[in-house]
Amino acid sequence: MGRPVAPLALAAAAGTATLVLSGPLGGRYAALTPGCPIRALTGFDCPGCGATRAVLALARGDVAAAFDHNLLVTLLLPVLVVVWVQWLLVTLGRRDAVWQPPPAVARTAAVVVAGWWVVRNLPGPFARLGAERMAADVPLVASLATLLLGGPG
Amino acid sequence: MSLPPAGYYPDPEDPSRRRYWDGARWTEERVDLGPVAPGPGPALVVAPDPWLWQSIVATILCCLPLGIPGIVYAARSSEAARRGDLAAARAAAGTARTFVLWSVGLGLLTLVGYALLFMVGVVAGL
Numbered sequence: 001m002g003r004p005v006a007p008l009a010l011a012a013a014a015g016t017a018t019l020v021l022s023g024p025l026g027g028r029y030a031a032l033t034p035g036c037p038i039r040a041l042t043g044f045d046c047p048g049c050g051a052t053r054a055v056l057a058l059a060r061g062d063v064a065a066a067f068d069h070n071l072l073v074t075l076l077l078p079v080l081v082v083v084w085v086q087w088l089l090v091t092l093g094r095r096d097a098v099w100q101p102p103p104a105v106a107r108t109a110a111v112v113v114a115g116w117w118v119v120r121n122l123p124g125p126f127a128r129l130g131a132e133r134m135a136a137d138v139p140l141v142a143s144l145a146t147l148l149l150g151g152p153g
Numbered sequence: 154m155s156l157p158p159a160g161y162y163p164d165p166e167d168p169s170r171r172r173y174w175d176g177a178r179w180t181e182e183r184v185d186l187g188p189v190a191p192g193p194g195p196a197l198v199v200a201p202d203p204w205l206w207q208s209i210v211a212t213i214l215c216c217l218p219l220g221i222p223g224i225v226y227a228a229r230s231s232e233a234a235r236r237g238d239l240a241a242a243r244a245a246a247g248t249a250r251t252f253v254l255w256s257v258g259l260g261l262l263t264l265v266g267y268a269l270l271f272m273v274g275v276v277a278g279l
Contacts, residue, residue: 037267038216046216073213083206096156096178103235106205106228113212114221 004091007084021052022059039131047072047117050131069131072116200234201242203227204249211253215260223252 038046050069057065058074066074086098120129156177164172164183173182205227212220230245 036216037263040267046213048213048216051213076209076213080210093181094178100200100203100231100234101205103228103232106203106224106231109205109209110221110224110228113209113224 004088007088007091011084018055018059022056044121045130047113047120053131068128071129072112200239201230201246203230203234203242203246204253205231207253208249211256211260215256217256217260217263219252219256219259223249223256226252 036046036049038044039049048070051073054066054069054074055077057063057069058077063074089095089097116129119126120131157174159174159176161171161184162174164170165179166172167183169185171184173180173184204223208220208223208227211217211223226245226249230242230249233239233241233245
């Protein structure tokens with residue numbers, strides 16, 4: 001019989017962070033975090049870009065905004081809860097109660113995640129699927145090139 | 154898939170010892186029988202964790218393409234487990250695990266490096 005320290009601690013940390021950041025302090029958080037490094041370097045959205053904003057939008061009860069920031073992560077949040085419960089069961093020594101999804105689920109997941117990555121970076125009608133872009137969100141590579149090579153401005 | 158009957162089986166965490174399987178799950182009761190004789194013993198039919206959800210979470214949160222092959226290997230692992238090929242299932246799960254750990258490691262490294270760069274930028278007033 002194990003003790004579920006890790007899953008409970010992680011849930012408490014995630015819950016506290018969500019409550020704090022979706023409250024009045026949330027505005028300061030946005031100014032303090034550097035954001036996603038991969039997006040800053042390449043200018044492309046990764047599958048998780050907008051996930052934090054989506055969770056904070058949900059905490060405020062704004063489901064539409066959550067879907068807008070990151071459709072896939074918002075849809076997957078209930079799955080994450082199921083995974084967390086299974087992790088809890090494993091730490092309680094109930095490995096037998098864990099459900100392993102059939103291989104088709106894993107195959108589908110690979111296609112969905114890879115497809116999501118591509119599609120949300122496409123222009124046109126798909127641009128809505130990207131994480132909301134901020135005006136100052138110039139790729140770091142471009143800024144560095146400008147700095148080194150002496151571009152306009 | 155029916156579970157094997159209760160009894161002492163090689164401990165999946167430490168094959169040099171035997172561990173009591175109560176017919177549904179592992180107990181904490183382990184016995185040291187010295188080197189377990191190789192040969193036909195009751196092989197335990199417990200599939201390894203394919204590292205599927207870890208791969209998906211790593212792909213989404215670490216923003217690195219390494220998670221995708223992780224998901225593919227997790228799929229191979231559960232396919233092999235369905236076939237009953239536990240050795241192949243374990244090997245594929247191990248590969249998926251490697252992809253996840255590299256993904257998390259490189260993701261954290263990128264994040265720390267970028268955060269340092271960001272702070273330097275804030276301090277320099279850029």
